[in-house]
Amino acid sequence: MVRDRQKFSDLLAEVRRFIRTECLPLEEEVDRCDAIPEPLVRRMRETGLFGHSIPEAYGGAGLSTEELSLVNIEVSQAATAFRARFGGNTGIAAESIVVDGTEAQKQQYLPRLASGELTGCFALTEPEAGSDATAQATVAVRENDGYVITGRKCFITNAPIASLFTVFARTDPGKKGADGISAFLVERGAPGLSTSQPCRKMGQHGSPVGEVILERVRVPASAIVGGLEGQGFRTALKTLNKQRINLAALCVGPAIRLVEEMARHAQSRRQFGQHIGDFQLVQQMIAESNTEVHAARALVLETARKRDDGADVTMEASMCKLFASEACGRIADRAVQVFGGRGYIAGNVAERFYRDVRLFRLYEGTSQIHLVNIARRTMASVQAQP
Ligand SMILES: Cc1cc2nc3c(=O)[nH]c(=O)nc-3n(C[C@H](O)[C@H](O)[C@H](O)COP(=O)(O)OP(=O)(O)OC[C@H]3O[C@@H](n4cnc5c(N)ncnc54)[C@H](O)[C@@H]3O)c2cc1C
The missing domain is CATH 1.20.140.10 (Butyryl-CoA Dehydrogenase, subunit A, domain 3)
Incomplete structure (x- = not known):
């Protein structure tokens, strides 16, 4: 469903121009230095790359799945690390809020994810919960009017630089598997949340990946995505x-x-x-x-x-x-x-x-x-x- 063809084809042409003229010449430098230069990240923000999939009502471009696919085919013609810098915001990190967030969560986070002020990440994988992501060992225990989260996530794209973490944790230890898992929105700076140094990797240099360590991180009940326990998986x-x-x-x-x-x-x-x-x-x-x-x-x-x-x-x-x-x-x-x-x-x-x-x-x-x-x-x- 392509709604406004001219508007979208202008956006696609702008993305293509940005990728070909501003990202492509920096590919080797990014691979060698394992970092994306900050001035280029600023240009990514100006070009609107962080908000493509976020609805227009929250400051994004509100692209359909087909439109986003066409954009992704363009952006990935340069080194994969460029897209990874903004990819959480226009992919898994923001999507949890888009599909299931409460109105208050959407208002609070989506505009800042769309502008690139916040960098989001999606923290599901754990050392013992990889392909079987339902084997979550991270727990969120109800205390007073909130939750206390304890656990360890690994291989999380953008964790070392993220400001917003979508963290999956078991709220009901009595339930095994998918039931009993909830998703929480946790901001950097929450006491007890830390991230590791970026891992050294085979490729995708410039895209930092690391651990998220949660040591009794206290969050309010309103941090649960959608406000409902047990819906996280x-x-x-x-x-x-x-x-x-x-x-x-x-x-x-x-x-x-x-x-x-x-x-x-x-x-x-x-x-x-x-x-x-x-x-x-x-x-x-x-x-x-x-x-x-x-x-x-x-x-x-x-x-x-x-x-x-x-x-x-x-x-x-x-x-x-x-x-x-x-x-x-x-x-x-x-x-x-x-x-x-x-x-x-x-x-x-x-x-x-x-x-x-x-x-x-x-x-x-x-x-x-x-x-x-x-x-x-x-x-x-x-x-x-x-
Ligand atoms: C660079 C990088 C970035 C990542 N970014 C993120 C992120 O942002 N957020 C996040 O949550 N996770 C992230 N991940 C984690 C990634 O999703 C997992 O590594 C992946 O799901 C596989 O889990 P695992 O590594 O534990 O492998 P395992 O599950 O241990 O699998 C090992 C092997 O066993 C096979 N296997 C397992 N189960 C079965 C089965 N039932 N049938 C047949 N074969 C099977 C697998 O296919 C694989 O070949 C990232 C990983 C990397 C390396």
Whole structure:
């Protein structure tokens, strides 16, 4: 559902210009220094990148799922760390409030997330609760008129720099699994909340990831997302369901960029007296990669449109995330191959994306978890033989 086509196409053109002219030239510096320069973050705020998915009533652009996918395909054509800087605010960190927040929570946080004044993060994973996110050990104990939260979250994107944390904790220790989990909005500065130093990682340098440590953090009852206990895991699933489409779109951008880079290199590098692009085995790598780009893009946009039309796309969102992230991994691998030895040397675009995109197959549901989900839903949709 694209409401105001001209307005949206202007926004998309502005995003494309910003990414190509202001982010792309800084890719290597960001990878080397493991940080995004603050002046560029200011420009991200001015360009409205922090608020794309937040409703207009709260200061965002109110993009539909399809529109956000098209934007994500643009922003991810530069190094993945750029998008990660504002991605929580226009993805999982703000979405919990958008889908399930009370009116007071929306008023309090969404405008500041949309402007980029606050950086949000989504703190679900724990050392013993990874793929099985329902195994939450963090607890929130009712005390007086609020809760006291104790626990430890790991691998949280933007935790080292975040000012607002969506923290998942068990409010009912008597209930196992998804029931009894609640989501809380906790601000940095709350006594007892601290974050670790950023982890050293394989790729996505410039995107800080770390632990969130909660030692008897006291929050008011009004900090529960939606004001209702026991709804937190449902909130997480609603948020992740949309985010899987977002993430799939974020896999398409690097894949487009890598196909361009492969095709350019194949037409300039000469061996055996001709361009390597004249060799059919090199052409095969380019052709298979570009075909996968088109298939992933079509799947993502069709699923996004279905979601905008109100359909339940839980299974299709899993398919998008699985197919796009795996395709992106294959394309990055072929890109290194097309660049030959150069593709293995630091500073080469294929070498950097190869490291960066490896994460896509791991977070927000590993490929195995999505395979399991798709298989279960496929079998459930077909009647068993008596
Ligand atoms: C850089 C980075 C950023 C991240 N950002 C965030 C964030 O912002 N917020 C957040 O909450 N989390 C975040 N995560 C955590 C991420 O979502 C988890 O790492 C992921 O869900 C996998 O959990 P795990 O690492 O514990 O792996 P495990 O669950 O231990 O899985 C290990 C292996 O076992 C397989 N496996 C597990 N269960 C099954 C099964 N039932 N069937 C088949 N195979 C199975 C997995 O597929 C995987 O191959 C981030 C992680 C990284 C690395």
